[in-house]
Amino acid sequence: MTIYESDLPGVGKKYEVELEDGERLIIVTHNTGKREIYKKDEEGADSEKVFEMSDRLARKVGTILEGAYFQPVQSDRVETMLTGETFIEWYNLDPASVLVGQTIAEAQIRERTGVSIVAIQRGEEVLAAPGPETTFAADDTLVVVGDRDDCRDFESLVGGDGGR
Amino acid sequence: MAAETHLVDVGALFAVAAIAGLLASRIDQSVIPFYIIAGMLSGPYVLGTLDLPALLGTGVLPHGEALALDGQSEFIHLGAELGIVFLLFFLGLEFNLERLLASRHDIGRAGSVDLVINFGAGLLLGFVLFESLLAALLVAGIVYISSSAIITKSLIDLGWIANDEANPLLGTLVYEDLFIAIYLAVVSALVLGGGDVGEALGSIGIAIGFILALLILVQFGTAWFQRSLETDSNEFLVLRALGILVLIAGAALALGVSEAVAAFFVGMAFSATDHVHDLEQLLEPVRDVFAAIFFFWIGLETNPQLFAGVAGLIAVAVIVTTPTKLLSGYLGGRIYDLDERRSLRVGLGMTTRGEFSLIIASIAVAGAGGALSDSIATDIYAFAVGYVLVMSILGTTFMQYADRIEAVLVPRLEARSGAVSSSD
Numbered sequence: 352m353t354i355y356e357s358d359l360p361g362v363g364k365k366y367e368v369e370l371e372d373g374e375r376l377i378i379v380t381h382n383t384g385k386r387e388i389y390k391k392d393e394e395g396a397d398s399e400k401v402f403e404m405s406d407r408l409a410r411k412v413g414t415i416l417e418g419a420y421f422q423p424v425q426s427d428r429v430e431t432m433l434t435g436e437t438f439i440e441w442y443n444l445d446p447a448s449v450l451v452g453q454t455i456a457e458a459q460i461r462e463r464t465g466v467s468i469v470a471i472q473r474g475e476e477v478l479a480a481p482g483p484e485t486t487f488a489a490d491d492t493l494v495v496v497g498d499r500d501d502c503r504d505f506e507s508l509v510g511g512d513g514g515r
Numbered sequence: 516m517a518a519e520t521h522l523v524d525v526g527a528l529f530a531v532a533a534i535a536g537l538l539a540s541r542i543d544q545s546v547i548p549f550y551i552i553a554g555m556l557s558g559p560y561v562l563g564t565l566d567l568p569a570l571l572g573t574g575v576l577p578h579g580e581a582l583a584l585d586g587q588s589e590f591i592h593l594g595a596e597l598g599i600v601f602l603l604f605f606l607g608l609e610f611n612l613e614r615l616l617a618s619r620h621d622i623g624r625a626g627s628v629d630l631v632i633n634f635g636a637g638l639l640l641g642f643v644l645f646e647s648l649l650a651a652l653l654v655a656g657i658v659y660i661s662s663s664a665i666i667t668k669s670l671i672d673l674g675w676i677a678n679d680e681a682n683p684l685l686g687t688l689v690y691e692d693l694f695i696a697i698y699l700a701v702v703s704a705l706v707l708g709g710g711d712v713g714e715a716l717g718s719i720g721i722a723i724g725f726i727l728a729l730l731i732l733v734q735f736g737t738a739w740f741q742r743s744l745e746t747d748s749n750e751f752l753v754l755r756a757l758g759i760l761v762l763i764a765g766a767a768l769a770l771g772v773s774e775a776v777a778a779f780f781v782g783m784a785f786s787a788t789d790h791v792h793d794l795e796q797l798l799e800p801v802r803d804v805f806a807a808i809f810f811f812w813i814g815l816e817t818n819p820q821l822f823a824g825v826a827g828l829i830a831v832a833v834i835v836t837t838p839t840k841l842l843s844g845y846l847g848g849r850i851y852d853l854d855e856r857r858s859l860r861v862g863l864g865m866t867t868r869g870e871f872s873l874i875i876a877s878i879a880v881a882g883a884g885g886a887l888s889d890s891i892a893t894d895i896y897a898f899a900v901g902y903v904l905v906m907s908i909l910g911t912t913f914m915q916y917a918d919r920i921e922a923v924l925v926p927r928l929e930a931r932s933g934a935v936s937s938s939d
Binding site for chain 1: 605609610611614618663667670671674675676677678679681682685686688689792795796799854
């Protein structure tokens with residue numbers, strides 16, 4: 352991630368940010384406070400102005416980019432509501448959980464909690480629609496679908512003190 | 516001449532300048548030539564010669580003389596002087612010695628190429644045209660100095676500011692600005708010091724002494740300048756800044772030193788403080804108002820009939836000094852490792868001449884009857900105004916149509932440099 356900074360005497364400052372695909376984002380900060388955002392397709396290309404902002408607006412946008420209002424978090428528990436009643440949830444399997452080492456069938460997930468396991472994320476790979484013979488491993492991320500109570504029951508299973 | 520200005524005259528001045536500005540922005544041109552032309556039309560040489568009652572066949576409007584604005588009037592003349600002071604003050608304010616030293620390698624080389632080619636060509640041209648060394652020195656300054664104001668504005672308007680060509684353009688302008696500060700000090704001493712060499716040397720001595728004093732003030736007075744503007748009130752900040760700036764510039768003028776140079780150094784002194792940003796924001800409209808009066812005044816003082824006498828000189832200067840700037844700008848771009856297309860753009864951008872050439876012209880007029888003969892001073896003035904009118908419009912047009920010019924020239928430049936590199 353390279354950022355080039357240069358002075359523009361009489362105008363302000365220029366920051367050139369290399370993006371991942373060779374494009375460049377250029378921010379011209381004027382002494383007047385105005386910000387101009389330009390985009391370049393590649394290093395030698397002409398800059399195209401994308402938009403300009405006042406000082407106040409630029410600071411606002413800056414804080415949004417910084418994540419002051421909403422920081423994307425990868426928490427242990429992300430919940431997404433499919434309908435008013437059904438949730439899709441992600442759980443990290445605690446290494447101390449009773450589930451580790453069991454297959455989905457042995458653990459009787461559906462019978463004990465009511466949720467369906469729709470995918471298991473293990474490191475880089477994703478096991479979609481895992482069959483009953485799939486074995487749980489420590490630190491799996493389990494993607495399940497169920498109503499609120501079912502999900503809560505399941506949560507106690509995957510935690511360290513699950514099922515006791 | 517009448518030294519009295521009525522409120523209605525000042526109102527007319529602003530109204531005409533505002534209309535000129537509106538016209539300029541409608542056709543995407545620089546405002547400077549329009550202010551000058553507006554001044555010319557409202558002045559004693561155009562409006563002042565119109566016998567309106569006879570033309571209109573009614574006595575509704577008096578004879579033009581009664582309506583024409585007068586460049587000799589105290590208010591307009593002082594306004595113009597303040598315009599010069601503010602223009603140079605901002606130059607100093609933007610001028611950051613540390614920044615210049617940090618990129619001295621590129622700026623120094625590109626700026627020196629620009630200086631040698633254009634100032635050299637100007638000296639030769641001035642000497643051929645006016646056969647006087649002092650006149651040659653004035654013409655050299657007029658054709659050398661590009662217009663920071665117009666070029667910077669065009670860069671922003673066209674979006675070039677985000678491209679690589681902005682760096683050599685703005686860098687070279689910084690070099691020119693520093694050179695012109697020193698040049699103005701020397702030349703105004705020569706011009707105002709009369710024709711006598713001993714006297715001129717004396718006034719150059721005073722000028723250099725004054726500049727040294729200012730430099731010491733800049734170097735060691737930063738803390739004082741910093742404290743001088745410590746206030747939360749915009750009103751006090753503006754008043755104090757003006758108090759310091761105009762007082763020092765006025766004192767310089769009273770001592771026979773260029774007020775422009777003094778203003779430049781005051782700007783430089785403030786550039787090292789934390790107030791730069793506030794000063795720029797608060798004083799920018801003030802600068803623009805007085806700069807507009809300055810350009811307007813230049814027009815008022817210009818008799819368009821004089822252009823007929825210097826039209827040949829202007830044509831020669833345009834023909835000679837357009838290619839020199841294109842060449843020096845192109846070479847400057849190459850020094851910054853830009854490709855042919857962008858280097859050519861640097862040349863196209865640098866072609867524009869403007870406010871500083873006019874400041875030099877106003878110095879020439881001040882020296883009329885002393886160091887310069889009346890006729891040469893008048894000629895240089897008319898030459899400078901006509902030259903700036905042509906070059907400001909030409910340079911702005913060059914930048915606007917850069918794409919088309921590039922389409923024609925870049926393949927040739929590439930072919931040439933390709934031929935050079937393959938023969939290496």
